[in-house]
Amino acid sequence: MALNLPLQEAIEITATIAFAASGLIASARKNLDAFGVFVVTGASSFGGGTLRDILLDRRPFFWVEHAYWLWVILLLSLLAILFMRNRHIPLTERAIQIPDALGLGLFTALGTQIAIEHQMPLIVCALMGVTTAVFGGVLRDIFCNEIPKAFNDHQPYAVLAFIGSLTVVTLTQFHTPEWLTLSIAAALVSALRIMTIYFKWRLPSWKIEG
Amino acid sequence: MALNLPLQEAIEITATIAFAASGLIASARKNLDAFGVFVVTGASSFGGGTLRDILLDRRPFFWVEHAYWLWVILLLSLLAILFMRNRHIPLTERAIQIPDALGLGLFTALGTQIAIEHQMPLIVCALMGVTTAVFGGVLRDIFCNEIPKAFNDHQPYAVLAFIGSLTVVTLTQFHTPEWLTLSIAAALVSALRIMTIYFKWRLPSWKIEG
Amino acid sequence: MALNLPLQEAIEITATIAFAASGLIASARKNLDAFGVFVVTGASSFGGGTLRDILLDRRPFFWVEHAYWLWVILLLSLLAILFMRNRHIPLTERAIQIPDALGLGLFTALGTQIAIEHQMPLIVCALMGVTTAVFGGVLRDIFCNEIPKAFNDHQPYAVLAFIGSLTVVTLTQFHTPEWLTLSIAAALVSALRIMTIYFKWRLPSWKIEG
Numbered sequence: 152m153a154l155n156l157p158l159q160e161a162i163e164i165t166a167t168i169a170f171a172a173s174g175l176i177a178s179a180r181k182n183l184d185a186f187g188v189f190v191v192t193g194a195s196s197f198g199g200g201t202l203r204d205i206l207l208d209r210r211p212f213f214w215v216e217h218a219y220w221l222w223v224i225l226l227l228s229l230l231a232i233l234f235m236r237n238r239h240i241p242l243t244e245r246a247i248q249i250p251d252a253l254g255l256g257l258f259t260a261l262g263t264q265i266a267i268e269h270q271m272p273l274i275v276c277a278l279m280g281v282t283t284a285v286f287g288g289v290l291r292d293i294f295c296n297e298i299p300k301a302f303n304d305h306q307p308y309a310v311l312a313f314i315g316s317l318t319v320v321t322l323t324q325f326h327t328p329e330w331l332t333l334s335i336a337a338a339l340v341s342a343l344r345i346m347t348i349y350f351k352w353r354l355p356s357w358k359i360e361g
Numbered sequence: 362m363a364l365n366l367p368l369q370e371a372i373e374i375t376a377t378i379a380f381a382a383s384g385l386i387a388s389a390r391k392n393l394d395a396f397g398v399f400v401v402t403g404a405s406s407f408g409g410g411t412l413r414d415i416l417l418d419r420r421p422f423f424w425v426e427h428a429y430w431l432w433v434i435l436l437l438s439l440l441a442i443l444f445m446r447n448r449h450i451p452l453t454e455r456a457i458q459i460p461d462a463l464g465l466g467l468f469t470a471l472g473t474q475i476a477i478e479h480q481m482p483l484i485v486c487a488l489m490g491v492t493t494a495v496f497g498g499v500l501r502d503i504f505c506n507e508i509p510k511a512f513n514d515h516q517p518y519a520v521l522a523f524i525g526s527l528t529v530v531t532l533t534q535f536h537t538p539e540w541l542t543l544s545i546a547a548a549l550v551s552a553l554r555i556m557t558i559y560f561k562w563r564l565p566s567w568k569i570e571g
Numbered sequence: 572m573a574l575n576l577p578l579q580e581a582i583e584i585t586a587t588i589a590f591a592a593s594g595l596i597a598s599a600r601k602n603l604d605a606f607g608v609f610v611v612t613g614a615s616s617f618g619g620g621t622l623r624d625i626l627l628d629r630r631p632f633f634w635v636e637h638a639y640w641l642w643v644i645l646l647l648s649l650l651a652i653l654f655m656r657n658r659h660i661p662l663t664e665r666a667i668q669i670p671d672a673l674g675l676g677l678f679t680a681l682g683t684q685i686a687i688e689h690q691m692p693l694i695v696c697a698l699m700g701v702t703t704a705v706f707g708g709v710l711r712d713i714f715c716n717e718i719p720k721a722f723n724d725h726q727p728y729a730v731l732a733f734i735g736s737l738t739v740v741t742l743t744q745f746h747t748p749e750w751l752t753l754s755i756a757a758a759l760v761s762a763l764r765i766m767t768i769y770f771k772w773r774l775p776s777w778k779i780e781g
Contacts, residue, residue, distance in 0.1 A: 178722075184774045186729035187722030201626075206411075208420055210628055218692035225694075272428035274435075289504075294709075296718040298506040302388075302397030309396035354394040416621075418630055482638035499714075508716040512598075512607030519606035564604045 158330060159264075162257045162337070163200070163213055164220075169254030170287050171196045171224060173247045175231050181295045189228040191294050196224060198287035203262050203279050207269050248348050256341035258284040259312040260333040263319040273320050280316025284340075285309045305354050307347050315340035368540060369474075372467045372547070373410070373423055374430075379464030380497050381406045381434060383457045385441050391505045399438040401504050406434060408497035413472050413489050417479050458558055465522060466551035468494040470543040473526040474533075483530050490526025494550075495519045515564050517557050525550035578750060579684075582677045582757070583620070583633055584640075589674030590707050591616045591644060593667045595651050601715045609648040611714050616644060618707035623682050623699050627689050668768055676761035678704040679732040680753040683739040693740050700736025704760075705729045725774050727767050735760035 174195030178188040197214050204212055214220055262283025266276040285308070289299040301309050315336045322332040346352070384405030388398040407424050414422050424430050472493025476486040495518070499509040511519050525546045532542040556562070594615030598608040617634050624632050634640055682703025686696040705728070709719040721729050735756045742752040766772070 181718070181723065183718075183723045184725040186733075186774070187719075190722060190729075205415065205625065206422070208418075212626070215691060215695050218694050221694045221698060271425060274428050274431045275425050278431060293503060293713065294719065294722060296506070296716070298391070298393075299397075299504065302400060302504060303391065303393045305394040309400075313396075354396070415625065416632070418628075481635060484638050484641045485635050488641060503713065506716070508601070508603075509607075509714065512610060512714060513601065513603045515604040519610075523606075564606070 158333070159261060160217075162261045162333065166254040166257035166261070167196045167213075167220065169250035170199075170258075171227060173251050173254075173288065174291050175227065176247050177291050177295055179231065183295075185228065185232055187294075188232060189225060191291050192228055193221070193224050194290040194294060195287045196220075198290035199258060199283040199285060200262070200287075202286045203265065203283045206282070207266065207271070207279065209265070209269065249345070252341045252344035252348070255284050255308070255312060255344055256315060256337035256339070258287075259315040259340050260319055260337040263316040263336070264323075264329065264333060267320070267323055276320050277313060277316040280319060281309055281312040284312040284315075307343070307352055307354055310354065311340050311343045311347070314343070368543070369471060370427075372471045372543065376464040376467035376471070377406045377423075377430065379460035380409075380468075381437060383461050383464075383498065384501050385437065386457050387501050387505055389441065393505075395438065395442055397504075398442060399435060401501055402438055403431070403434050404500040404504060405497045406430075408500035409468060409493040409495060410472070410497075412496045413475065413493045416492070417476065417481070417489070419475070419479065459555070462551045462554035462558070465494050465518070465554055466525060466547035466549070468497075469522040469525040469550050470529055470547040473529040473546070474539065474543060477530070477533055486530050487523060487526040490529060491519055491522040494522040494525075517553070517562055517564055520564065521550050521553045521557070524553070578753070579681060580637075582681045582753065586674040586677035586681070587616045587633075587640065589670035590619075590678075591647060593671050593674075593708065594711050595647065596667050597711050597715055599651065603715075605648065605652055607714075608652060609645060611711050612648055613641070613644050614710040614714060615707045616640075618710040619678060619682070619703040619705060620707075622706045623685065623703045626702070627686065627691070627699065629685070629689065669765070672761045672764035672768070675704050675728070675732060675764055676735060676757035676759070678707075679735040679760050680739055680756040683736040683756070684743075684749065684753060687740070687743055696740050697733060697736040700739065701729055701732040704732040704735075727772055727774055728764070730774065731760050731763045731767070734763070 171192050174192035175188065177195070178191040181187075181191075183191060193214075197212070197220075200213050204210065259280045261280075263276050263280030265283075266279035271279065285301050288301055292299040292301075318336040318339060319332055322335065323329075327335075381402050384402035385398065387405070388401040391397075391401075393401060403424075407422070407430075410423050414420065469490045471490075473486050473490030475493075476489035481489065495511050498511055502509040502511075528546040528549060529542055532545065533539075537545075591612050594612035595608065597615070598611040601607075601611075603611060613634075617632070617640075620633050624630065679700045681700075683696050683700030685703075686699035691699065705721045708721055712719040712721075738756040738759060739752055742755065743749075747755075
């Protein structure tokens with residue numbers, strides 16, 4: 152019943168690259184130095200999965216088992232700095248939204264699946280999916296000294312991850328094959344996220360005097 | 362000699378609710394969206410105990426063993442948003458001070474007790490009590506992008522937790538029954554906190570040129 | 572082949588004191604209260620090593636095994652507050668740079684060595700050295716609600732730790748005695764850091780439009 156491992160790895164790698172790009176851009180906008188870029192990029196990529204593994208007491212971490220990924224992040228950071236020193240590129244939010252939507256769907260599906268394998272209660276599995284998908288970005292924003300965008304951008308983001316992880320949990324209850332479960336959930340989340348951006352959907356928020 | 366478990370659980374639940382309320386109000390004041398409210402409320406409630414358990418390498422976490430609590434926090438967040446959208450309620454600091462004082466006392470006593478069960482050195486037990494009681498609020502403030510109030514409000518707060526956890530450590534040395542130890546320490550901390558607010562006690566601070 | 576333990580301990584203690592001083596000064600400048608000073612000082616001293624140990628799943632923590640150090644930090648915080656209340660001392664960055672450079676070198680060497688003992692991949696060992704040396708300061712700055720200085724001061728700091736940890740990794744490959752490896756790496760990092768300050772070396776950074 153255990154998940155086909157190369158599939159897990161392929162998902163992890165695609166999502167990692169997508170989130171690394173978001174970290175690179177965020178740290179460039181904050182004008183961080185080379186080390187800042189490396190840490191923020193690494194935290195965006197590996198932060199969510201690492202927190203999930205700490206909470207599940209699961210070892211080794213992805214970046215310990217596949218340590219060459221740390222070299223990739225390191226090289227990406229150096230390349231980005233060299234590249235951007237020479238060209239004046241406008242770093243738009245927009246440039247990152249498609250890969251970010253992809254990463255969101257993939258990490259949600261993967262994180263939920265891993266928690267299911269660890270036989271966590273269903274709501275905890277759902278939360279681990281959300282954590283895997285969202286916490287890298289939260290760390291990125293805390294390091295950049297901002298309120299995490301996932302908490303106050305008022306667009307569906309983590310909510311979509313939550314829908315996706317509930318999808319994984321539900322499909323697993325009905326013994327859907329794992330590759331199908333992961334594909335449906337990841338595609339659903341990514342599609343909803345892209346529609347969110349396109350149609351400018353909004354979350355309900357507060358109207359308060361304080 | 363192990364602590365009566367239903368008592369531990371009753372304490373954890375009361376303190377959790379008290380701290381959830383503080384998280385709800387803080388996230389409302391920051392105008393966070395639905396997910397932000399859920400995370401900040403959850404972090405306020407479970408953050409201290411979870412950090413304590415990570416440091417002690419203790420599993421399962423409270424919110425894994427009693428996963429229905431995550432549903433409670435989820436529902437509270439939704440209700441709070443629906444409720445507050447329709448009414449314009451002033452969210453005062455004051456509204457939260459009594460439950461917060463209660464939570465402070467209860468979590469201090471519980472956290473210290475758990476560290477004692479794990480046979481930590483006495484000063485570590487005292488610190489674990491303080492961590493359990495205070496770190497949820499610290500996480501809440503970091504997520505809201507503020508200097509943690511526990512660090513710079515210059516009123517006795519964590520210091521009271523420290524007094525409370527030293528009380529637990531001391532009473533335990535004299536083989537006081539656990540229910541009595543916990544009750545005395547929790548009541549002492551909560552009472553001191555309420556007196557702090559009422560009498561406007563202040564901590565010593567710096568006078569510096571920098 | 573295991574490292575001579577008193578040497579590890581001597582290094583840990585020297586570096587701890589150096590970083591405690593940096594935490595004391597940072598919290599004084601932010602005008603934190605007594606508890607804030609204690610936490611920020613403790614986090615500066617023990618944060619890097621504790622994160623390393625959580626990531627390596629290594630127990631007990633330094634401050635659990637040598638719990639009297641918590642009393643030292645507590646006393647230092649109280650003394651600092653009493654002392655600074657009575658004198659108006661200018662707290663300059665400069666006052667802390669030499670001990671900080673010392674701590675940087677020592678923690679880098681030690682952290683890398685501990686990861687090697689845990690048979691981590693080489694790049695992970697190097698990163699653990701950097702984490703041990705740098706993360707205490709990162710926590711200190713997050714608690715003080717600032718962008719971590721290690722990420723955006725644009726001077727070589729973490730990069731030097733990275734050079735130092737690669738030095739430990741390389742020398743260990745050639746079976747250099749451990750005391751010699753640690754001494755060379757620590758001295759190299761500390762010397763480079765002091766030269767950085769003296770000669771005002773800078774890291775490359777971004778030139779972007781955002």
